[in-house]
Amino acid sequence: MKLEKGTRSYRDACGTAHALDLIGERWALLVMRELMLGPKRFSDLKADLPGISANVLTQRLDGLEATGLVRRRKLPPPGAVQVYELTDWGYEAEPIVQALGRWATRSPGHDPSLPLSATSLMLSFRTMQDPERVRGLESRIGFQIGAETFVAAIAGGRVRTERGDPTGADTIFTGAPEAIAAAVYGGVPFETLAAQGALMVEGDHALARRFATLFPLPDKAGT
Amino acid sequence: MKLEKGTRSYRDACGTAHALDLIGERWALLVMRELMLGPKRFSDLKADLPGISANVLTQRLDGLEATGLVRRRKLPPPGAVQVYELTDWGYEAEPIVQALGRWATRSPGHDPSLPLSATSLMLSFRTMQDPERVRGLESRIGFQIGAETFVAAIAGGRVRTERGDPTGADTIFTGAPEAIAAAVYGGVPFETLAAQGALMVEGDHALARRFATLFPLPDKAGT
DNA sequence: CGGCATCCGGGAAGATACTG
DNA sequence: CAGTATCTTCCCGGATGCCG
16 A cells, blocks of 8 residues: 555546546446445455456555545454445446446447446446336346346336346346356346356246336437 | 547447547546537647647547547638537537536536636536526626627526627626636625626626526535 | 647556565 | 555647648
């Protein structure tokens, strides 16, 4: 842990510019994205951000902690590991992540088949849900992604996603984030993915199929 | 104009990550911010972004043009100068600028007394307006900032800002963006600023005073 | 003068290796 | 597992110069 040097600032009163002073460095906002669904440890952050190097991750976590966006916490024993979590103010950055995500899906250069973290996938359900299509639906969808589990609770015309135990959900998806994304955003049939061993769907298959229609991608920007 | 090299990408299917591929480089989003109220020429962009160097501005404009966010256009003669303007998709990034701006004003490190561009000030009125305080108000506020003019049209419970001729507005502010910001966000009395020659208010002074109360700053984030 | 291209120095990011 | 140390690469910022 060392002292920050003369942090290159925009020196601009505009809030947008100050936001970039805070989270404009490379990887900073993606680190925050990965913490949006709850605390994580260093090695999980590193694994979920392919391409980041350990020293850059250390620098970002130090910087975000110094600005009051991230806090490091020691979990109580047993398993007294150190985790990083967003502060309340850090969690308030979610609208930024959402606005960026929604806007960028209109990019002709956006490639949904690239690698994807489990957190990104769950956040994308928050971002991309279409209220028209969600209306009237009430159910719980479970996700088993590697060792992590999540639940999407559909009620009151909204899809809410969070970490949680999927047992008892109406349907459960098991597979890598990329496979679930292929089904939801790529329109790849479950059977195709199941045949590859990439995806397993348990419980109400009709519900699973309907779930995959709730998140339409916007049109690509033309010129 | 040269070919882009291997642009360092996050290679992540997440929309947020792709957005950062598009506008995550230093200055990129601030260039777009400066174009949000209409086309500008190179030298105006450079002047309104203190600290940017000409070559970086060139690189950003080239990059934004290549990704389809900015277009360069030749104004018809006379005065056939070249200007840069956002594409439709580029203008759709305004919610991002807004979300960043709103969020960052909660930062304890935010200093509203720093330099500010006229565009930033006008956009901040869009971002920070409080519907409760605006309700019932109907008027037109003019701004003369250097050689640029703007109008804030208040109607239907909303403040709309754009470039425009302020003649005939109910009240007109004349001064630097920093002076107007000091009045609106810093609570500095008009008289103080007028005594310094920093601000002039013409027309309905009561309206001007009320206008300055429409944009409350949120509480600072505490841990 | 506006709109760049070129060259240079410093510093941040990326990759790899190493340590408690 | 959670970082640190080192080295290399590349981007950013500043200065200068070209060219319509």
